[in-house]
Amino acid sequence: xxxxxxxxxxxxxxxxxxxxxxxxxxxxxxxxxxxxxxxxxxxxxxxxxxxxxxxxxxxxxxxxxxxxxxxxxxxxxxxxxxxxxxxxxxxxxxxxxxxxxxxxxxxxxxxxxxxxxxxxxxxxxxxxxxxxxxxxxxxxxxxxxxxxxxxxxxxxxxxxxxxxxxxxxxxxxxxxxxxxxxxxxxxxxxxxxxxxxxxxxxxxxxxxxxxxxxxxxxxxxxxxxxxxxxxxxxxxxxxxxxxxxxxxxxxxxxxxxxxxxxxxxxxxxxxxxxxxxxxxxxxxxxxxxxxxxxxxxxxxxxxxxxxxxxxxxxxxxxxxxxxxxxxxxxxxxxxxxxxxxxxxxxxxxxxxxx
Numbered sequence: 001x002x003x004x005x006x007x008x009x010x011x012x013x014x015x016x017x018x019x020x021x022x023x024x025x026x027x028x029x030x031x032x033x034x035x036x037x038x039x040x041x042x043x044x045x046x047x048x049x050x051x052x053x054x055x056x057x058x059x060x061x062x063x064x065x066x067x068x069x070x071x072x073x074x075x076x077x078x079x080x081x082x083x084x085x086x087x088x089x090x091x092x093x094x095x096x097x098x099x100x101x102x103x104x105x106x107x108x109x110x111x112x113x114x115x116x117x118x119x120x121x122x123x124x125x126x127x128x129x130x131x132x133x134x135x136x137x138x139x140x141x142x143x144x145x146x147x148x149x150x151x152x153x154x155x156x157x158x159x160x161x162x163x164x165x166x167x168x169x170x171x172x173x174x175x176x177x178x179x180x181x182x183x184x185x186x187x188x189x190x191x192x193x194x195x196x197x198x199x200x201x202x203x204x205x206x207x208x209x210x211x212x213x214x215x216x217x218x219x220x221x222x223x224x225x226x227x228x229x230x231x232x233x234x235x236x237x238x239x240x241x242x243x244x245x246x247x248x249x250x251x252x253x254x255x256x257x258x259x260x261x262x263x264x265x266x267x268x269x270x271x272x273x274x275x276x277x278x279x280x281x282x283x284x285x286x287x288x289x290x291x292x293x294x295x296x297x298x299x300x301x302x303x304x305x306x307x308x309x310x311x312x313x314x315x316x317x318x319x320x321x322x323x324x325x326x327x328x329x330x331x332x333x334x335x336x337x338x339x340x341x342x343x344x345x346x347x348x349x350x351x352x353x354x
Contacts, residue, residue: 030197034098037098037112039182040110041183044104044187045209047209050204052097060269061337061339065342088121089117090113096114098114099112100112109166110173111161111163112173113161115159115161117155117158132145152164153170187208193260196261197277199275201267202266202267204264204265206261214255216262217255251292258281262276263275263276265277271338274334275334285329286327286329293331297319301316301320322335
């Protein structure tokens with residue numbers, strides 16, 4: 001009897017361990033309020049970004065590390081955030097709760113801002129500012145345009161501002177309701193990618209566009225030669241090294257079949273668990289991506305160590321903090337950002353395609 005129980009428990013534990021290694025991690029559920037705003041965005045964007053300022057303002061990380069720099073950015077003359085701040089009275093620090101942004105290869109964008117907007121103040125201000133003009137569109141649809149940036153916008157209701165540089169997109173946003181099955185929600189591939197995002201509460205950026213994904217991988221492949229990462233943050237790459245090798249091109253072309261989507265997301269409280277997440281076609285593809293990143297980071301460490309002086313560079317510190325995980329169809333590259341290493345990330349172009 002004792003032997004049977006031992007076998008049973010061994011089998012049970014083995015099954016649990018096997019399941020935990022092979023199954024994908026459980027992503028956070030997409031809030032219904034967020035999903036209801038995705039139909040306002042274009043159906044086939046290059047990428048989609050979401051930021052929940054209302055939540056972020058409550059976190060210690062935001063208060064200690066981001067609030068002051070974000071306020072400076074918001075006050076910069078001519079910035080898009082400052083345009084809406086001036087027009088509506090809502091700011092990142094107070095009144096602006098969420099922002100949705102989608103962009104496409106052809107140049108048109110769509111912005112949805114959620115918050116508390118003062119319609120009376122907005123109307124009074126815009127009618128007396130020469131940088132803005134009121135446009136009377138078709139079917140009694142009127143909106144405002146910021147002349148320097150060519151950004152058109154209107155208040156859909158007291159809590160929703162819609163904006164775009166493409167007036168046809170703006171008109172579509174006017175006629176859409178919360179229950180409309182249109183726009184981004186019709187894009188099954190991208191909605192699948194959004195639902196797969198690990199952390200959805202505070203901020204995420206996602207793309208299922210192959211060229212966008214290729215650009216992210218091309219940037220990481222540049223890491224293996226230490227491109228652009230000397231101890232002073234200067235580009236040390238010669239002109240001859242700028243073009244990708246045939247091997248690199250082969251790798252990037254194979255990724256078209258293996259990676260379905262990419263997202264950057266994070267869990268933010270006292271610190272940030274930043275995740276670069278890849279959804280892959282199958283298990284074999286996930287293992288391929290895992291091996292590729294292990295090789296890229298390994299070569300980058302070797303290259304960086306060859307130029308190493310007495311102190312670790314910001315890039316080397318970041319490399320040492322990267323954690324790689326692979327599951328059934330998901331590959332995760334995670335990095336922890338806190339008050340101690342945030343300056344290293346600010347000095348690094350690790351996730352920026354130059």
